[in-house]
Amino acid sequence: MIVELARLxxxxxxxxxFEEAVAQARGxxxxxxxxxTLALHRIxxxxxxxxxxxxxxxxEDHTEHFRKSSLFAEWRALVGPFFASPPEVLHGAPVTxxx
Amino acid sequence: MIVELARLxxxxxxxxxFEEAVAQARGxxxxxxxxxTLALHRIxxxxxxxxxxxxxxxxEDHTEHFRKSSLFAEWRALVGPFFASPPEVLHGAPVTxxx
Numbered sequence: 001m002i003v004e005l006a007r008l009x010x011x012x013x014x015x016x017x018f019e020e021a022v023a024q025a026r027g028x029x030x031x032x033x034x035x036x037t038l039a040l041h042r043i044x045x046x047x048x049x050x051x052x053x054x055x056x057x058x059x060e061d062h063t064e065h066f067r068k069s070s071l072f073a074e075w076r077a078l079v080g081p082f083f084a085s086p087p088e089v090l091h092g093a094p095v096t097x098x099x
Numbered sequence: 100m101i102v103e104l105a106r107l108x109x110x111x112x113x114x115x116x117f118e119e120a121v122a123q124a125r126g127x128x129x130x131x132x133x134x135x136t137l138a139l140h141r142i143x144x145x146x147x148x149x150x151x152x153x154x155x156x157x158x159e160d161h162t163e164h165f166r167k168s169s170l171f172a173e174w175r176a177l178v179g180p181f182f183a184s185p186p187e188v189l190h191g192a193p194v195t196x197x198x
Contacts, residue, residue, distance in 0.1 A: 041191025092140025097122040
């Protein structure tokens with residue numbers, strides 16, 4: 001499992017519409033290979049900024065299969081109009097902590 | 100519930116010791132009011148960078164109670180020596196997406 005950490009900066013005043021678009025986009029991710037969970041967080045310190053956390057089975061499920069599929073275009077068509085700047089995306093590999 | 104998102108940049112070569120220190124620190128957080136879960140992720144695109152995700156019952160459990168307690172000093176004593184730069188900490192409030 002890997003975590004996609006996407007920092008999304010949204011045009012002022014469009015927060016409610018953006019959240020509605022993310023809700024719709026759940027149906028897009030649900031059709032993606034390796035997609036597991038989606039959680040959207042509003043960043044308390046930065047108005048208009050969200051952190052979207054998605055769990056994928058593998059890195060390639062996101063970076064290869066999803067991004068090169070028509071699902072990616074569907075996702076961007078839903079939420080892209082609300083972006084104030086390009087998303088900043090990182091991937092995290094869970095660390096198994098010593099017992 | 101709120102999510103603490105802490106970006107931690109670690110001195111090169113100290114990753115294994117740092118992970119061991121975080122494992123020890125679980126016992127510190129376990130004694131903190133409102134602490135719920137801890138997950139450590141290695142950022143795939145940025146060597147030496149980790150994202151620590153902690154769930155707290157409320158924002159104040161982290162920013163007030165924890166940071167002003169002796170537990171914070173215990174946490175920093177464990178992991179501070181490995182930091183290459185000050186941590187960057189944000190807090191996320193989960194968005195309840197429309198059905």
